Amino acid sequence: IPLERYRNFCIVAHIDHGKSTLSDRLLEHTGTIVAGDGNKQVLDKLDVERERGITVKAQTCTMIYKHKEDGLDYLLHLVDTPGHVDFRAEVTRSYSSCSGALLLVDASQGVQAQTVANFYLAFAQGLSLVPVVNKIDMASADVPRVLEQLETVFELDTSTAVKVSAKTGQGVGEILPAVIKKMPAPVGDAKKPLRMLLVDSWYDTFKGVVLLVRLFDGTLKQGDKVYSYATGNEYIVGEVGIQYPDAVPQKVLRAGQVGYVFFNPGMKRIQDAKLGDTFTNVGCEDIVEPCPGFEEPKPMVFVAAFPTNQDDYGRLADSISHLVLNDRSVTLQKDYSEALGAGWRLGFLGSLHCSVFQDRLRQEHGASIIITEPAVPTKIVWSTGQEEIVTNPAEFPDPDDHRIRSATLYEPFVNATVTLPEEYVGRCIEICENARGVQKSLEFFTATQVILKYELPAASLVDDLFGKLKGATKGYATLDYEDAGWRQAQLVKLNLLVNKKAVDAVARIVHVSQVERLGRQWVTKFKEHVDRQMFEVIIQAAAGRRIVARETIKPFRKDVLAKLHASDITRRRKLLEKQKAGRKRLRAVGNVIIDQSAFQKFLSK
Ligand code: GDP
Ligand code: MG
Numbered sequence: 001i002p003l004e005r006y007r008n009f010c011i012v013a014h015i016d017h018g019k020s021t022l023s024d025r026l027l028e029h030t031g032t033i034v035a036g037d038g039n040k041q042v043l044d045k046l047d048v049e050r051e052r053g054i055t056v057k058a059q060t061c062t063m064i065y066k067h068k069e070d071g072l073d074y075l076l077h078l079v080d081t082p083g084h085v086d087f088r089a090e091v092t093r094s095y096s097s098c099s100g101a102l103l104l105v106d107a108s109q110g111v112q113a114q115t116v117a118n119f120y121l122a123f124a125q126g127l128s129l130v131p132v133v134n135k136i137d138m139a140s141a142d143v144p145r146v147l148e149q150l151e152t153v154f155e156l157d158t159s160t161a162v163k164v165s166a167k168t169g170q171g172v173g174e175i176l177p178a179v180i181k182k183m184p185a186p187v188g189d190a191k192k193p194l195r196m197l198l199v200d201s202w203y204d205t206f207k208g209v210v211l212l213v214r215l216f217d218g219t220l221k222q223g224d225k226v227y228s229y230a231t232g233n234e235y236i237v238g239e240v241g242i243q244y245p246d247a248v249p250q251k252v253l254r255a256g257q258v259g260y261v262f263f264n265p266g267m268k269r270i271q272d273a274k275l276g277d278t279f280t281n282v283g284c285e286d287i288v289e290p291c292p293g294f295e296e297p298k299p300m301v302f303v304a305a306f307p308t309n310q311d312d313y314g315r316l317a318d319s320i321s322h323l324v325l326n327d328r329s330v331t332l333q334k335d336y337s338e339a340l341g342a343g344w345r346l347g348f349l350g351s352l353h354c355s356v357f358q359d360r361l362r363q364e365h366g367a368s369i370i371i372t373e374p375a376v377p378t379k380i381v382w383s384t385g386q387e388e389i390v391t392n393p394a395e396f397p398d399p400d401d402h403r404i405r406s407a408t409l410y411e412p413f414v415n416a417t418v419t420l421p422e423e424y425v426g427r428c429i430e431i432c433e434n435a436r437g438v439q440k441s442l443e444f445f446t447a448t449q450v451i452l453k454y455e456l457p458a459a460s461l462v463d464d465l466f467g468k469l470k471g472a473t474k475g476y477a478t479l480d481y482e483d484a485g486w487r488q489a490q491l492v493k494l495n496l497l498v499n500k501k502a503v504d505a506v507a508r509i510v511h512v513s514q515v516e517r518l519g520r521q522w523v524t525k526f527k528e529h530v531d532r533q534m535f536e537v538i539i540q541a542a543a544g545r546r547i548v549a550r551e552t553i554k555p556f557r558k559d560v561l562a563k564l565h566a567s568d569i570t571r572r573r574k575l576l577e578k579q580k581a582g583r584k585r586l587r588a589v590g591n592v593i594i595d596q597s598a599f600q601k602f603l604s605k
Helices: 019-029 047-052 085-096 113-124 143-154 172-182 310-326 351-368 422-434 458-462 465-472 512-529 558-566 569-583 596-603
Strands: 006-013 060-066 073-079 100-106 128-134 195-204 208-217 219-221 225-228 234-243 247-250 252-254 258-263 278-281 301-307 331-337 341-348 369-371 378-381 387-390 408-421 438-444 449-457 478-488 491-498 508-511 537-543 546-553 586-589 592-595
Touching (some): 006 172, 019 073, 019 172, 085 195, 100 172, 113 128, 128 143, 128 172, 219 234, 301 351, 310 341, 310 351, 369 596, 408 458, 449 478, 465 478, 508 512, 592 596
Parallel strands (some): 006 073
Antiparallel strands (some): 195 278, 225 234, 234 247, 301 341, 301 369, 378 408, 491 537, 537 546
16 A cells, blocks of 8 residues: 555544544444444553553554545554543654544533643644544534534634544544545655654563554664664564554555564663654664654652562562553652561652552552552752752651751642533632642633633642542543643641651651641541550651641550460460561551551551
């Protein structure tokens, strides 16, 4: 098939507007998969994605389509994109491998936050857009309203909009002819040296590191020697192919195509696959201009994970590294906590990304893992002008450190876009203001729909701002955000003290306005989970040196102790043995012995 009959496109949509369902219909329509029992969602390959209905990793699928108008075969690459804001870098990369996009909108919900955000990303990439209104089978569908929104918000000509039901298949047949007509074929020259963009990568047990690539110029086949601009490494191509929808090996990939490649010998580490990297033929690195690179994804949310029982360390290490292999946007470091032992510190793109990962770990390890509360990084500018970014609250200088008093602190902010029905505006503004948000604009985009723009501390997203907005709007609010850089803030380290000794794994850096509330919450909750001891245990929350909350756990009563001392020898031995077995799970904070499960319960919501 010649290049003029290639089309690379993706689907731009708000979450749940039917992207996965529509993808399945298109694959069926082209005979790529067999039509069958409804919702297969072929492109959402990871289990978690299916369960949560979100696409985390971009997948691609090639289709061959016989166009009715000219009777010719077309090679169509559908690149699936993650709909969620945490994965913006992946979205941008996917878009840059396409020349067009279907702008998919739910006929009953209309334009929502991620429709807006993703539209602008696609627009900035210069993609040709085909408006598609989905779910027209629903009783609540209001097609004219959606078309009006598309015109007013995006200034799109909607006279050629395609109206479909991805569920019933109605109208789906009109989509691919529109793709062919309205989206340009990729440009590129197969005769030139290779110019190939790395769009995505994953780890396959049999093939090793597999790369999803878009060829802008040149060809790629087995045995070719290629050069990576990002790492300077050279590789020999082991196999090339297309996803159809599973991997189908090909003799050659040509300019314009999207396909997969793996090397032989393979890439050793997935970290060597730098998303956004350009490859060329060995020897051509000085004459070929690499594609514009991408920003490395920046972790914005951090948690630490510890095995409840240190004997589990190895098992947990295996599954964490396995999960990280397949989600390269997670950063991983060893960590050590006095209270919780050896573990790991993990960095994520955002709070959803973090919770998806936590779910996967919990699914595999259940009660045998302790995960600390998510935290955002803090930037410290010392009086010397030197900067430092702290991602682990335990490493944040103590208030006694005289340097911290003369330092300036900054926290990450985001620009948030919220859409919601007008009747809930008051309540949502209140929630955003309580989260220390600063309103930027309030705008009606239809008579009843409002777009609110706020500058918000990224920490508020970790504290489930989205959940609160949804709760206040019967689930109608939608949220999207982007990085807005650092803002100076009055931050303080909040410690949980057990008999005056700080529990390092629990410490958080919080805004001064949150100190009292969170401190009280901590001591109350912690008290519930710590067993009585032989002596009094004092639980305190301290912001710097100031104690903001306190609880006391009374010691055993004298008579209980007496009974214990009086017990016969066998009982005593039994107790000692039991204690030995349990020792691995017990750790000391200062002089207080705390069962690991207490931390687990304390830290689980
Ligand atoms: P995605 O998040 O954009 O990938 O959305 P999904 O494809 O997962 O669809 C979200 C929900 O909408 C699912 O429950 C689908 O079954 C449903 N859905 C998708 N398309 C249609 C449609 O045309 N009509 C109706 N009634 N439901 C649909
Ligand atoms: Mg989906």
